Amino acid sequence: MFGDPNWFRPKTVGWGLKPITWQGxxxxxxxxxxxxxxxxxxxxxxxxxxxxxxxxxxxxxxxxDVRDIRKQIQRAQFQAAAPPPVAADKDVLYIGDSDSGTRPLATRNYSLKLK
Known part of the structure; x- marks a missing residue:
């Protein structure tokens, strides 16, 4: 609402916020x-x-307002702790991957090719 999450940190004991800047x-x-x-x-x-x-x-x-600020702080901490997203072409494991290259897979209705 009105407060900025950068002005506070969560209290170590109890529920609430502790100001860490003059704005807080x-x-x-x-x-x-x-x-x-x-x-x-x-x-x-x-x-x-x-x-x-x-x-x-x-x-x-x-x-x-305090509840909203605490949620923003927790969201920022969660995003900072989350691993970076993996690129689509890099570090992806395909099930059925083989070293011999690609091989065709056919069913009655479809002809598939594994990567």
Whole structure:
């Protein structure tokens, strides 16, 4: 949503993210401010129901964003660990491969040739 996966790393204990750049710390401080300031203002205006709704909705948004960032981090780690794709003509094993070259294979309906 709003955060960049390069600003964070997964926490070693528990669920969540740990900021590793100043942008990550700014992102975390902004979320804290966006959740806390309106919540406290609504409480001071004697609007407890609205303040709890605000807290629930914004906490849900934060949860969704953190989950999305964690998925992007895991996807990047998986792609980095995956082996590179194999070229079509290189390092391919054909079943029935023989050193004597190609030999014809015929059935009643088809005439096939092995590579």
């Amino acid at each position: 710390w700014g992102y975390a401080a902004t979320w804290i401010g966006v959740i806390t300031v309106p919540f406290l203002l609504m409480l001071s205006w004697h609007m407890p129901t609205q303040s709890l709704v605000w807290l629930a909705v914004m906490s849900g948004g934060l949860f969704y």
